[in-house]
Amino acid sequence: xxxxxxxxxxxxxxxxxxxxxxxxxxxxxxxxxxxxxxxxxxxxxxxxxxxxxxxxxxxxxxxxxxxxxxxxxxxxxxxxxxxxxxxxxxxxxxxxxxxxxxxxxxxxxxxxxxxxxxxxxxxxxxxxxxxxxxxxxxxxxxxxxxxxxxxxxxxxxxxxxxxxxxxxxxxxxxxxxxxxxxxxxxxxxxxxxxxxxxxxxxxxxxxxxxxxxxxxxxxxxxxxxxxxxxxxxxxxxxxxxxxxxxxxxxxxxxxxxxxxxxxxxxxxxxxxxxxxxxxxxxxxxxxxxxxxxxxxxxxxxxxxxxxxxxxxxxxxxxxxxxxxxxxxxxxxxxxxxxxxxxxxxxxxxxxxxxxxxxxxxxxxxxxxxxxxxxxxxxxxxxxxxxxxxxxxxxxxxxxxxxxxxxxxxxxxxxxxxxxxxxxxxxxxxxxxxxxxxxxxxxxxxxxxxxxxxxxxxxxxxxxxxxxxxxxxxxxxxxxxxxxxxxxxxxxxxxxxxxxxxxxxxxxxxxxxxxxxxxxxxxxxxxxxxxxxxxxxxxxxxxxxxxxxxxxxxxxxxxxxxxxxxxxxxxxxxxxxxxxxxxxxxxxxxxxxxxxxxxxxxxxxxxxxxxxxxxxxxxxxxxxxxxxxxxxxxxxxxxxxxxxxxxxxxxxxxxxxxxxxxxxxxxxxxxxxxxxxxxxxxxxxxxxxxxxxxxxxxxxxxxxxxxxxxxxxxxxxxxxxxxxxxxxxxxxxxxxxxxxxxxxxxxxxxxxxxxxxxxxxxxxxx
Numbered sequence: 001x002x003x004x005x006x007x008x009x010x011x012x013x014x015x016x017x018x019x020x021x022x023x024x025x026x027x028x029x030x031x032x033x034x035x036x037x038x039x040x041x042x043x044x045x046x047x048x049x050x051x052x053x054x055x056x057x058x059x060x061x062x063x064x065x066x067x068x069x070x071x072x073x074x075x076x077x078x079x080x081x082x083x084x085x086x087x088x089x090x091x092x093x094x095x096x097x098x099x100x101x102x103x104x105x106x107x108x109x110x111x112x113x114x115x116x117x118x119x120x121x122x123x124x125x126x127x128x129x130x131x132x133x134x135x136x137x138x139x140x141x142x143x144x145x146x147x148x149x150x151x152x153x154x155x156x157x158x159x160x161x162x163x164x165x166x167x168x169x170x171x172x173x174x175x176x177x178x179x180x181x182x183x184x185x186x187x188x189x190x191x192x193x194x195x196x197x198x199x200x201x202x203x204x205x206x207x208x209x210x211x212x213x214x215x216x217x218x219x220x221x222x223x224x225x226x227x228x229x230x231x232x233x234x235x236x237x238x239x240x241x242x243x244x245x246x247x248x249x250x251x252x253x254x255x256x257x258x259x260x261x262x263x264x265x266x267x268x269x270x271x272x273x274x275x276x277x278x279x280x281x282x283x284x285x286x287x288x289x290x291x292x293x294x295x296x297x298x299x300x301x302x303x304x305x306x307x308x309x310x311x312x313x314x315x316x317x318x319x320x321x322x323x324x325x326x327x328x329x330x331x332x333x334x335x336x337x338x339x340x341x342x343x344x345x346x347x348x349x350x351x352x353x354x355x356x357x358x359x360x361x362x363x364x365x366x367x368x369x370x371x372x373x374x375x376x377x378x379x380x381x382x383x384x385x386x387x388x389x390x391x392x393x394x395x396x397x398x399x400x401x402x403x404x405x406x407x408x409x410x411x412x413x414x415x416x417x418x419x420x421x422x423x424x425x426x427x428x429x430x431x432x433x434x435x436x437x438x439x440x441x442x443x444x445x446x447x448x449x450x451x452x453x454x455x456x457x458x459x460x461x462x463x464x465x466x467x468x469x470x471x472x473x474x475x476x477x478x479x480x481x482x483x484x485x486x487x488x489x490x491x492x493x494x495x496x497x498x499x500x501x502x503x504x505x506x507x508x509x510x511x512x513x514x515x516x517x518x519x520x521x522x523x524x525x526x527x528x529x530x531x532x533x534x535x536x537x538x539x540x541x542x543x544x545x546x547x548x549x550x551x552x553x554x555x556x557x558x559x560x561x562x563x564x565x566x567x568x569x570x571x572x573x574x575x576x577x578x579x580x581x582x583x584x585x586x587x588x589x590x591x592x593x594x595x596x597x598x599x600x601x602x603x604x605x606x607x608x609x610x611x612x613x614x615x616x617x618x619x620x621x622x623x624x625x626x627x628x629x630x631x632x633x634x635x636x637x638x639x640x641x642x643x644x645x646x647x648x649x650x651x652x653x654x655x656x657x658x659x660x661x662x663x664x665x666x667x668x669x670x671x672x673x674x675x676x677x678x679x680x681x682x683x684x685x686x687x688x689x690x691x692x693x694x695x696x697x698x699x700x701x702x703x704x705x706x707x708x709x710x711x712x713x714x715x716x717x718x719x720x721x722x723x724x725x726x727x728x729x730x731x732x733x734x735x736x737x738x739x740x741x742x743x744x745x746x747x748x749x750x751x752x753x754x755x756x757x758x759x760x761x762x763x764x765x
Contacts, residue, residue, distance in 0.1 A: 019070070021309075023063040024098030026056050026076055028105070033131065034060025035103060037425060038078040045071040045087075055425045058215055059192060063309055079429060079472075082106050127213075128152060128196040128566075132188065142229070142702070142742050145693075146188040148655065151571035151616030152196050153212070154626070157667075157689050157706065164196060165614040165628050165651075167210035183214070187225070187744060190216055198562065198573075199506050199519050202466040202481035203421060203435055209523075209558075223247065226745040233708065233738040237262045251305045258298040265290045265733040270543075272726040274591065281594070283542055285332035296322045310366035317359050324352040332540050343396040344540055350389045357382040373423040383413040393540070408448040409535060415441035430471040433481075437464040445533045456533055458549060461488040468504075477508040485524060491549045498552060500524060513567055519560040527551040527585055531600050545598040552602050556581045569618035574611070581606040584636075586677050591723050603677045604638035627652040638677035645675040666690040678721055684714040701743035709735040 026038040038056040042064065043049065051069045056062040076084045081103040088096070130150045132140070140146035147162045148155045154165045162183055163169035171183065195213040204211060224246050231239040238261040245254040266289040274281040302316030330346040360379040367374055387409040395401045421435035438461075445456040468481035483502040489495070504521035533547040557580040564573045583602040590597050610632025617625045628651040635644040649672070655665035667688040674681045691706035713732040719725070 019064075019067040019096060020094040021063065021065050022067060022096045022098070023061070023309075025060045025100045026062065026078065027060055027100050027102055028081075029102035030105070032100070032102075034058070035078045035081070036060060037427075037431075038062070038076060038103070039427060041075045041077075042067065042069070042072050043075065044069050045073055055427075058195075065310075076101050076103060078103055080106055127198070128564075128571075129193055130196070131193045132191060140188040142744075143183050143186040143188045143191065145702070146191065147183070147194070149624075150194060150196075151566075151569070151626075152573065152614070153194075154628075154651075154653075157691060157704075162212060164198065164210035164212065165626065167198070168208050169210045169212055170200065170204050170208040172211055172213040173216065186214065186216075187227070192216060199479070199504075199517065199521075201433060201468045201479075202483040202502070202504055203433060203468065224745075228741075228743045228745075230741045231738060232740075233736050236264055236734065236736050237738075250307065251303055253301075253303050255301040256299070258296070258300075260294075260296040260298075262294045263292050265292065267731045267733075268728065270726065270728045272596065272724055274594070274724045276723075279337050281334065281336045283332070283334045285330065285540070285543075287328060287330050289326055289328040291327040292324075293326065294322070294324045296320065312362075312364040314362040315360070316362075318357070320354075320356040322352075322354040322356075324350065326350040330540065332542070334542060344393060345396070346391055346393045346540065348389060348391050350387070352385070352387040354385045355383070372425070373421075375419070375421040375423075377417075377419045379417040381413070381415045381417070383411070385409075385411040387411075405450050405538075406448075407450075407537065408446075410446040411443070411529075411533070412445075413441060413443045413529060415439065430469070432470075433466075433468040435466055437466075438462070439464070441529075443529045443532070445529075445535060447535045449536075449538075456535070456549065457490070457492055458529070458532055459490045462486065475509065477506075477510075479504070479506040481505075485553075487553070496550070500553065500555065513565055515562075515564045517560070517562040517564075519558070519562060521558055523556045523558060525554040525556070525585070527553075527600065531585070542594065543596050543598075544592075548600050551585060551600060552583045554581060554583050554585050554602070569624075570616065572613065572615040574613040576611050577608070578610075579606070579608040581608075584677075589678060589719050589721065589724075589726070591721075596724070596726075604636050606637075607635040609633045622657045624655045624657075625652065626654075634675040636675055636677050643675060643677075645673060645680060647672045647674065662692065662694045664690075664692045676717075676719075679718040682716045682718070684711060686711055686713060697743065700745070701741070703742075704738075704740040706738050706740070707736070708738050711735070 026035045026040070027033060028035060034056070036056060036058045038060065039053065040056065040062050041053040042051045044051050051072060052064065052067075054062045054064060071088065073088075074086045076086065082105075084101065084103055086098070086101060128151075132146055132149075140149070144155055144157065144160060144162070147153050152164060154163050156162070160183070162171070192215045195211075195215065197211040197213060198209075200208060200211040225243075226245070227241065227243040229239075229241040231237070238259070240259045241256065243254070243256045245252060247253075266287075268287040270283070270285045272283040274283065298318065298320040300316065300318040302314065304312070304314050306312045326349070328348045328350070330344075330348055332344045332346075333341050335341045358379060358381050360377065362377045363375070365374045366372065389407045389409075391403075391405045391407075393403040393405065395403070416439070418438045419435065420437075421433070423431065423433050425431040440462070441458075441460050443456075443458045445458075447454050447456075462485065464483065464485045466481065466483040468479065470477075470479050472478070481504045483504070484499070485502065486497075486499040488497050500522075502522040502524060506517055506519045508515060508517040531547050532549045532551060534549050536544055536546045538544055559578045560575050561577075562573065562575045565571070582605050584604050584606050585600055586603040587598050588601045588603050590599075610630060612628070612630040612632075614628040615626070617627075619625060628649075630649040631646075632648070633644060633646050635642065649670070651667070651669045653665060653667040655663055657663040668686070669688055670685040671683045674683075687710035689706050689708050690710065691704055693702055693704040695702045713734060714729060716727065716729045718727055
């Protein structure tokens with residue numbers, strides 16, 4: 001029967017020599033959801049010889065160009081679905097859009113591809129996929145409103161950011177890395193789906209334990225689009241955003257402007273007892289920063305250009321200016337046994353200026369119709385900073401004495417960040433990823449203290465190679481990869497080289513609503529440039545702080561057994577983990593001639609044994625609870641000493657959605673004692689925010705009233721050494737009412753979207 005149809009197709013279509021373009025989508029016949037990485041094959045109808053093939057993308061989309069064989073038939077296949085043959089009718093068109101090809105599930109394999117819970121949420125072995133439905137979109141003015149409805153995601157309403165609960169998270173847009181992106185600028189109506197990846201590829205920096213991949217719709221609003229977002233907290237902060245975009249068929253031009261103002265009081269108290277051979281010294285100090293002013297202006301602009309359906313080019317520039325003007329008061333007293341008390345009162349004026357410039361060029365090319373891709377990106381970064389602190393010290397004993405001192409800190413950095421990535425899918429069951437990343441930075445730091453000048457020069461070359469392979473063998477999902485990082489550093493004309501291999505492995509199995517995974521990976525964490533700078537800051541005559549230019553990367557070996565379960569709108573993810581760390585970067589305190597010096601070191605080795613669990617629970621139709629618990633035993637080996645501590649971290653949020661477009665909620669967090677090489681840190685419980693939000697303008701706008709940080713943010717650090725004991729308490733008074741207003745405006749038709757990557761840096765001190 002097939003041969004008869006093919007013969008008929010041959011006679012009817014013989015006059016057609018070729019097609020310029022053939023495209024379409026592959027979807028599920030029941031849910032109409034895209035089937036990513038489906039296999040599409042084209043055969044010559046005359047002899048059934050294979051001609052070419054393709055793999056659909058994450059949206060189920062595929063395309064062929066310049067098909068010279070005619071007539072032909074197409075075979076569509078996907079794991080767990082029945083194969084489908086499509087024979088084209090006679091046509092004189094040079095471009096054919098087949099629309100949606102629907103595949104039926106194979107009932108014999110239904111358990112392996114079962115959609116868990118609601119049809120807009122799928123839990124796979126390597127990721128969870130969430131597709132917003134009409135109800136979600138109608139109640140979401142900004143993307144944060146939409147993300148808040150996704151199980152496994154934590155939405156920080158203060159910083160307007162998202163993350164996987166309990167994990168340092170990288171944000172992707174259509175698979176491209178985004179650093180420093182404001183997800184609040186994404187129109188929720190333009191989001192096709194959100195992928196939550198708990199065990200990411202070696203392509204991404206190993207400091208990230210999870211990835212959120214936001215997939216945009218193929219069709220977005222052309223013409224003119226605008227977003228206005230205003231945050232105002234009385235006398236403490238003002239954050240405003242204006243986003244403008246204009247799109248045509250082949251290009252999109254965009255520009256964002258951010259304005260930020262902060263004035264948040266900070267105080268710090270210190271109480272230290274120093275043990276000497278024949279005497280004991282008591283030192284106490286109080287630092288108060290009640291007159292803090294910081295202004296930041298950020299402009300971002302660029303263009304997207306896509307000449308063909310397989311080629312995409314983007315240029316983007318971002319310029320950020322940050323100015324600070326702080327006036328603080330510092331008081332200290334020092335007494336040895338029963339001797340006189342030495343008193344100091346110091347007024348400190350800090351003026352800082354930071355200028356950051358990022359310029360990025362991105363190129364993406366689909367090599368052929370099999371889904372192979374080559375991506376390339378280069379980013380240029382410039383940072384210039386100037387920090388000037390003036391001290392007016394008044395000593396009251398034994399004689400009143402006024403001393404003026406100053407410190408000028410000038411920092412300049414330039415860097416280049418280049419990425420080349422290649423993706424090769426073999427089938428819907430296996431794929432291969434590899435790539436090269438090269439990072440270069442040049443940092444110069446000049447310090448002038450009362451006319452005494454010192455300079456610091458630091459350069460680094462860091463090439464990185466990675467390779468990952470994914471496959472499925474007898475219902476087991478396997479990922480194996482390795483990442484090689486080399487660091488060549490020049491510290492004041494002294495050369496230091498180091499290299500590290502970062503392997504990764506995952507074995508997963510899905511059993512109905514349950515997924516069990518065994519994971520191992522090695523991760524690296526690198527110090528910031530300000531931790532490397534050897535600048536010495538004299539807080540007063542008894543307290544110094546400094547950086548350390550000889551820090552190495554911290555390395556963590558992570559072993560995990562993970563279990564995930566979903567039923568309806570309820571999700572549970574639990575992990576038993578063990579972490580072995582070396583070269584742990586921590587601040588170390590030491591006494592030098594009666595002066596306490598704080599300096600970062602690769603201080604110790606660390607072992608952690610823990611259990612953490614997170615979930616999202618739908619209580620009725622309108623109430624949602626998201627808890628997170630992390631219980632672990634922490635152990636440090638520092639010099640000749642070992643210390644251990646059993647501790648925990650708790651977070652949870654509660655949201656209530658009303659039928660009239662209002663929702664209310666709150667967030668709570670508490671971290672018990674956190675072990676350090678020389679002591680521990682303790683945080684006070686914190687209600688991060690209580691809020692109520694109402695949609696406006698038929699869903700195009702919203703207003704939120706919230707109270708931020710109900711309690712003061714207090715962090716107490718305890719340090720114990722052979723020669724001293726110290727307790728320091730840092731208090732950030734950022735509580736207060738906040739009003740947030742958001743409004744979207746869009747006018748135009750729909751066009752195909754491409755999203756740009758951003759490898760942006762920002763070295764705030």
